[in-house]
Amino acid sequence: MSALIPYYDWLKAGHVIFVIFWMAGMFMLPRYLAYHCETAIGSAESEAWxxxxxxxxxxxxxxxxxxxxxxxxxxAATGDWFAQPWLHAKLTLVLLLSGFHGFLAGQVRKFGRDQGLRNGRTWRLLNEIPSFATIAIVILVVIKPF
Ligand code: HEM
Known part of the structure; x- marks a missing residue:
């Protein structure tokens, strides 16, 4: 990937832009589901959610x-970062976050059938997962502690 070295900063800008879009959605979805499960099944409000x-x-x-x-x-390929322990730790957390994403996508499908985890308090607690993941991931990639 050495051909991409001159574009490294542009790749990083693109990465951070999509990280922001992804995280914005990961913060919004559990909140939507928290509001949704507090509406009556079959109501216009529930269908709008x-x-x-x-x-x-x-x-x-x-x-x-x-x-x-x-x-x-x-x-990671362009910067030759794959052997770095901070990247391994970051990838572990990002894989867990991607799993949480998959869980949310499954819940959206279930809510579409008026099923799923219908407890607003639990959704508000689950909403903290992306917050903690973001704090740890950003510290790992910026500080590179190991
Ligand atoms: C999806 C898998 C991901 C991979 C393979 C990955 C990999 C990388 C790599 C190799 C860099 C460049 C590091 C450097 O030049 O020092 C980077 C930068 C960055 N990543 Fe990721 N990342 C991923 C997901 C994420 C996520 C989910 C977040 C935030 C929640 C994130 C936040 C950042 C930030 C803020 C930077 C810029 C750091 C700096 O300029 O010092 N990344 N990422």
């Missing part, structure tokens, strides 16, 4: 996750 959840997932969260991975892996 279903449409919002599907749109957010399809237009922002899914494409942003894919592009974050594409730019991130390209950066």
């Amino acid at each position: 279903k449409a919002r959840e599907k749109r957010l997932l399809r237009i922002i969260v899914n494409p942003a996750m894919i592009l974050t991975w594409v730019f991130g892996l390209t950066l």
Whole structure:
């Protein structure tokens, strides 16, 4: 990937832009689901939340996750970072975050059928997962403590 070295900073800019879109969606989706499960099944409000959840997932969260991975892996290859322990730790956390993303996508499908985890308090607690992941991931990549 040495051909991409002159574009390293542009790749990093692209990576951070899609990280922001992805994380914005990861903060919004559990909150949407918290509001959604407090509405009556079959109500107009509940149907409106279903449409919002599907749109957010399809237009922002899914494409942003894919592009974050594409730019991130390209950066790792271009910068020859793959042997670094901080990257291994970061990748572990990002894989867990991607798993949480998959869980949210599954819940959006279930909420579409009026099923799923219908507890607002639990969704507000789950909302903290992306916050803690972001703090740890940014410290790992900026400080590179090991
Ligand atoms: C999807 C898998 C990911 C991979 C493979 C990846 C990999 C990388 C690599 C190799 C760099 C360049 C480091 C440097 O030049 O010093 C980078 C930069 C960065 N990444 Fe990721 N990353 C991923 C996901 C994420 C996520 C989820 C976040 C935030 C929640 C994130 C936040 C950042 C930030 C803020 C930078 C800029 C750091 C700086 O300029 O000092 N990345 N990433």
